[in-house]
Amino acid sequence: MRRALAPALLGRQAAGEALGGAWGCSWAAVEPWAAARLHTSAGAPLLPGAAAAAATAWLHTSVHKGLKHGAGAPIPLTTGRQRLVILGTGWGGARLARDIDPTKFDITVVSPRNHMVFTPLLASTCVGTIESRSVTVPIVDIQHALQQPQNFYYAATCKAVHWEDRLVECSSEDGLRFFVEYDQLAISTGSQGSTFGIPGVEQHTHFLRDAAHSTAIRARLVDNWNKANIPGRDPLDRDRLLHVVVVGGGPTGVEFAGELSDFVSRDLRKIDPGRARDMRITLIEANELLGSFDTSLREYTARKLTQEGVQLVKGVVKEVREKSLELQDGRVIPFGLCVWSTGVGPTPFTLSLPFAKTPRGRLAVDDHLRVLAPPRQQADGHVWADGESGPGPQHMADVSLQQDEEDVDQHKDWVPVGNVYALGDCCADLERPLPALAQVAEQQGKYLARVLNAAAGRLEARESPAFVYKHMGSMASVGGTSAVIELGDASKDRTRSWAGFSSWLAWRSAYLTRLGTLKHRAYAASAAI
Helix, strand or coil, X not given: CCCXXXXXXXXXXXXXXHHHHHHCCCHHHHCHHHHHHHECCCCCECCCHHHHHHHHXXXXXXXXXXXXXXXXXXXXXXXXXXXXXXXCCCHXXXXXXXXXXXXXXXXXXXXXXXXXXXXXXXXXXXCCCCCHHHHEEXXXXXXXXXXXXXXEEECEEXXXXXXXXXXXXXXXXXXXXXXXXXXXXXXXXXXXXXCCCCCCHHHHCECCCCHHHXXXXXXXXXXXXXXXXXXXXXXXXXXXXXXXXXXXXXXXXXHHHHHXXXXXXXXXXXXXXXXXXXXXXXXXXXXXXXXXXXXXXXXXXXXXXXXXXXXXXXCCEEEECCXXXXXXXXXXXXXXXXXXXXXXXCCHHHHHCCCCECCCCCEEECCCCEEEECCCECCCCCECCCCCCCCCCCCHHHXXXXXXXXXXXXXXXXXXXXXXXXXXXXXXXXXXXXXXXXHHHHHHHHHHHHHHHHHCCCCCCCCXXXXXXXXXXXXXXXXXXXXXEEEEEHHHCEEEEEEEHHHHHHHHXXXXXXXXXXXXXXXXXXXXX
């Protein structure tokens, strides 16, 4: 049975993992002065590269020995294995963590989030069709070896990569800085919702990319629903409170609008038919709904959403205010809740890294997912300094999301950075840039784990085959028990598409089988009954 608007609780086990993750950062509180002495505030090493790395390794292993087993516990300082550091617990990082062989690598995961989020089902958690705990899988459930004493999860954010010293500089939520040494580094820090520089988006709208986002959206829905029932409220203000605006007609926006319209018609009308009848949902899109799908599926989606009571508006947002937004044609649309799902862009962390970037701000990688950088000595005589941001956009204002990322000829002199890889939304191959999709990141994580596992322990690793992406298709729920599915690769004219109830069954079944553990599949299946 649907648990309408139930609180998002990760459960006792996930809460325990969050506490355990916080322990992973507390070594800097034990010896903050020692970590600070390794680097200046600007990040330049006070010791030579090897010495700084060795000193950090000593702190890293010595202090964590005490944390995990108590002071004086007889555990070795090193296992002799290389240390793989994974930044991020999204689709790419989680798949890499799952598939990497813990008998060949010691593993460190750094992420402010101690779980992986199954993003395709996030829209369902906003209205309680599925509980939040069903779509959040703790990273220690994905890779059980993280519970072993030589492996670590740190609830922290990465601030810088000192690649010449093989150090990652991190910060805990309460501001403690610390360093982690690596032998192999995988950057999978993802992306963030793109605002296109439109004023007011970050302040007055809600993104839908994380379980915390869905919880905030659900709380706002409940709050507005209750406020609209207060006697004496101005009718115009009541109408505004009951109006939900969705900006962006991609899969996330369409699925949220469909889930919400289904929730209003099937559940809220049983509670208060009058208020439910006054609920309005508007979806704003500048181009086409589900633009990457087949024309027949786009037409079906538009027809189905309209039948469910969703108003479709074509327009471009000019500005978002606290209680309304304005389109470029001058129309003003009041709202009680605005959900923003217009695509993704780079994070400030990605832009700050000392590596080459595409015009869209993603890390430039080769066909083996190796991060690229210019040679130290440029043809014009410029010498790249330690910590200097690499070529490409360095600030959000420099990013061009409309410019083509493909660049085969201009930067042939860029070379791979030793032992540093990137995967997922934060990177792009200049010769074959791929879209920011979950299936791209997951396939990259699987590929990189296979490459690293094969090369582990070899003095001279053989050249691995290049990464090849296989597009599995696209799916989206459009409300009720309807969905659209397009299988195959449209660029190769090999697709099969269908819509309706059978598509919804296939959509739901496919995503339930992709959830990380049997426990989470059972959660999601029982919640949807």
